[in-house]
Amino acid sequence: xxxxxxxxxKSHPVGFAFVVVVSLWLATPLVVRLLFTNMGERGQFGxxxxxxxxxxxxxxxxxxxWTIVQQQEQLSLQREELRLxxxxxxxxxDELAKQAQATxxxxxxxxxxxxVEGFKLEVExxxxxxxxxxxxxxxxxxxxxxxxxxxxxxxxxxxxxxxPSDPPPQ
Numbered sequence: 001x002x003x004x005x006x007x008x009x010k011s012h013p014v015g016f017a018f019v020v021v022v023s024l025w026l027a028t029p030l031v032v033r034l035l036f037t038n039m040g041e042r043g044q045f046g047x048x049x050x051x052x053x054x055x056x057x058x059x060x061x062x063x064x065x066w067t068i069v070q071q072q073e074q075l076s077l078q079r080e081e082l083r084l085x086x087x088x089x090x091x092x093x094d095e096l097a098k099q100a101q102a103t104x105x106x107x108x109x110x111x112x113x114x115x116v117e118g119f120k121l122e123v124e125x126x127x128x129x130x131x132x133x134x135x136x137x138x139x140x141x142x143x144x145x146x147x148x149x150x151x152x153x154x155x156x157x158x159x160x161x162x163x164p165s166d167p168p169p170q
Contacts, residue, residue: 117152
């Protein structure tokens with residue numbers, strides 16, 4: 001067998017089998033005519049293949065049953081894979097909820113820290129204001145510190161409120 005034909009047979013076994021079966025089927029009438037000249041002999045020869053017909057019908061039915069069993073196994077595997085995928089998605093959803101909660105807590109801590117820094121700034125501004133009454137050197141600095149403290153307080157309040165579309169915790 002040539003290398004090209006062998007490569008075709010290896011890559012297309014069903015196609016090769018189909019070609020062989022159809023070729024044999026087409027050649028059968030010619031072979032029967034050459035071997036048997038009498039019509040009675042031809043009929044008897046054809047009757048010999050009745051059992052072969054039953055055999056191939058049974059094999060075809062077995063192949064059909066086997067195909068159905070294979071499909072059921074594949075569907076079972078697919079269902080199992082979908083179940084595992086749903087479990088993994090639920091676990092991911094739980095992890096995301098935990099991360100969201102941790103992020104909210106971090107934002108709350110950051111907001112509290114900002115509020116403390118703003119309060120420290122107000123205290124320092126008040127201290128400088130008291131010193132400023134004595135000698136008048138820090139008036140501009142005190143005003144700037146108070147404006148900054150007010151801005152920090154506003155930022156802290158916004159952080160405590162959270163974003164407008166913050167989903168409720170689960």
